[in-house]
Amino acid sequence: MQHPKLTVHTVDFAALPALPPIDEAYLALGTTIKVAGSEEAFRAVDFDASLATARAAQAAGARRAGVVSAMQADAGSRIFYSRVKGELEEAVTGLGFEGVVIARPSLLVGDRQALGQRERAGEKIGLQVGRWLKPFIPANFRPITAAEVARALLRAVPVARGHRILLSGEMQDDASLAWRSSGWN
Numbered sequence: 001m002q003h004p005k006l007t008v009h010t011v012d013f014a015a016l017p018a019l020p021p022i023d024e025a026y027l028a029l030g031t032t033i034k035v036a037g038s039e040e041a042f043r044a045v046d047f048d049a050s051l052a053t054a055r056a057a058q059a060a061g062a063r064r065a066g067v068v069s070a071m072q073a074d075a076g077s078r079i080f081y082s083r084v085k086g087e088l089e090e091a092v093t094g095l096g097f098e099g100v101v102i103a104r105p106s107l108l109v110g111d112r113q114a115l116g117q118r119e120r121a122g123e124k125i126g127l128q129v130g131r132w133l134k135p136f137i138p139a140n141f142r143p144i145t146a147a148e149v150a151r152a153l154l155r156a157v158p159v160a161r162g163h164r165i166l167l168s169g170e171m172q173d174d175a176s177l178a179w180r181s182s183g184w185n
Contacts, residue, residue, distance in 0.1 A: 013049035016056045024157050025057030027092070028068040028150075039080055047088050054092045064099040064160045066153035067092050071106050071140070071168060099160025103153055106168040107143040139169025148172055 011017060029050045036042040054065055067089065072079070075086035093100050152171035156164065 019060035025062040025065045066101045066157040101156040
């Protein structure tokens with residue numbers, strides 16, 4: 001992807017270089033245990049590299065952060081994936097940003113080939129089932145595109161104060177993104 005305001009950096013997250021001055025950080029770094037090869041390798045990406053990036057962004061002046069997490073994220077979960085995502089949420093929130101928005105998408109679907117990844121059968125099936133059964137599936141459980149998650153974060157992060165969790169249904173419904181002061185805690 002090319003855009004005048006986009007600069008792609010290839011980095012070693014274990015030795016993350018200083019970032020240029022920024023106002024906001026968007027953390028969407030992630031993998032799967034299958035792709036990573038082990039729980040340790042998964043944690044190195046989804047927790048260690050993401051937290052290192054959040055810290056580097058804060059050092060570069062970021063006052064707000066948006067984090068793509070997971071629907072069942074919970075630092076106390078017995079499920080490894082959900083626990084790591086929950087631990088990252090807690091760690092980023094604990095860094096002291098002025099505002100943190102956590103996006104918790106359901107089944108995240110998108111163009112994997114554009115990212116150099118192979119298509120996942122479960123996503124393809126989930127997207128088709130979601131289209132046919134949409135009226136019967138609660139909004140928080142419907143498949144959601146990466147673009148919808150990105151749009152929701154781009155709306156929420158610039159005005160973020162405190163900590164906010166965006167569930168999948170909210171990110172799919174533009175009307176629910178009208179900012180209500182009661183939505184922030």
